[in-house]
Amino acid sequence: MSDGGPRGTPPPRTPAARRRALGLDRGAWFLLVPALLPILVLSVGPLLYAVALSFTDARFGRTVETDFTGAANFADLRLDPLFWESFRLGLVWSLSVTALQLLLGLGLALLLDQNLRFGWLARTLALVPWAMPEVVVGLMWRLVYHQDAGILNETLRRLGVLGPDSGNIDWLTDLSLALPAVVLVGVWAGMPLTTVVLLAGLQNVPRELAEAAHLDGAGVWRRFASVTWPALRPVALSITALNLIWNLNSFGLVYVLTQGGPGGKTRLPSLFVYEEAFTYGQFGYAAAMGVVLTAVVAVCLTVFLRKSLRETAP
Template sequence: MSLTAPRDRAVPGRRGTPPPRTPRRRKQALGLDHGAWFLLLPALIPILVLSVGPLLYGASLAFTDSQAGRTEPTQFIGVTNFSDLRFDDLFLDSFRVGLVWAFCVTALQLVLALGLALLLDQNLRFRWLARTLALVPWAMPEVVVGIMWRLVYHQDAGILNDTLASLGLIDSNLDWLTNFSLALPAVIAVGVWAGMPQTTVVLLAGLQNVPLELREAAHIDGAGVWRRFTTVTWPALRPVVLAITALNFIWNFNSFGLVYILTQGGPGGETRLPMLFAYEEAFKYGQFGYAAAMGLAMVAVIAVLLALFLRKRLREDVQ
């Protein structure tokens, strides 16, 4: 019988074999060291106080009858607010408008930003200037963007109507923001313009990580522009597209300031996004509990939609 230890077994004390973990080592491996928690407190406390705390308080309001100017104590009413939401036609209409807005803006942002990112990735003259100008809409506050586009869409003095009239495309000035059939497309166009730069920057950063050797090899093999994009660029860029699309959908669905400046939800609720409707319920009509229930319902629906989207995309990536 051999007196040497088998090679596939670790022998304590042998060089290269890690020592057994003590309770302190286990805590350090799990990140449970008290010193580490103490160092995290300066960053953790503001997050808990300014983010997590208000979030939990707002969620708790959804189960109460909290109202502005009410002298009686706030009562716990369970899921009554959520039951009322199912039969609130105004809220359901605003939710439909929000989904149309979010899907359209997110899709158009992705397509246009991808084209712009591919263009800016080329070795063009004055490329640095083009990249700088592409970020201008992103650097502008939403209030400034909304006021600027209100002037562009102005029925009598707007540059858009003047341009279309000079080209002979319209016979009379159009009221873009108060017309039932034009208001939502006009607001969607502004949302795409305002949010496209950040998508462009993210996609451009993703393009920088595509190996140049693969592009050159595909070019030497005779692959055309479209073939190189589908076989080399897109597979490397797909995780970035997945991430920025999910984030854009969340941001767009939660839009408030831009649409509020442009139309305030009009005409007749055609551009009333869910966040704008919840804002009116809370600060115009004082229904804090009902508005909190709207916000919680929107979070739940968007979480389900994003989970289905990500699950489908991840399955495609695995296959």
């Protein structure tokens, strides 16, 4: 006979058991301190400070007084066309880069999943762009896009796309080409991570189901839509949501390539916040921009977590 309560309920804890459990909980929290402390100091602390700063008129200068202004910064931000144009460019950038990373990364992952000769070498080379720092990637692609000495213009000229009498294309200062050129670099730099994650997801696709579908006469596309994609969808959703968040926060790559030019055509929101704070010294207004962007990222993260939990729920 059980000495506990009704069937399915655990027996009540004795005072000694509760003390032991509390001791274990305290020990677990003590072990978590080294991991939580850097997060509190480097992430939560600056975030709370930025929120507080967004309600002031803080400006650059040691002797400048800072006053509480309430929601004045957010009211000004609502009517700032430059910020909303930057926000629109940020959405175009992040959605374009994220979509292309998924499509091209999926294609490359499917290719690398085959029994290719020197497949290990191809997988290693696919990681090279991701292993390079953003500053290095930006400097390298600035050389590629260089108007006079860039390899891209020289290649187009050798292929006959550029005639002998036509001038070279200045990719990063042309108003219509700067954003697509930067998007291409963002896709190149971020696609390897997407490829590796999707390639890992492909390893969990049941091979016997694909073989059975092949024996039933299903074509390549039918096997992908009915077998591969349903098993890969949770992984694809996760990496796509994370890529979207990272791309919304992108700064270093675009700053090295164009510094937001030409004419603000590549001024992403993070670059606009940086300029407002460190070029014009409007720290309070820049903090309000950062709070708005953080709220947008938080909404994206919430949607991602809810979708992920729904996908993994039994």
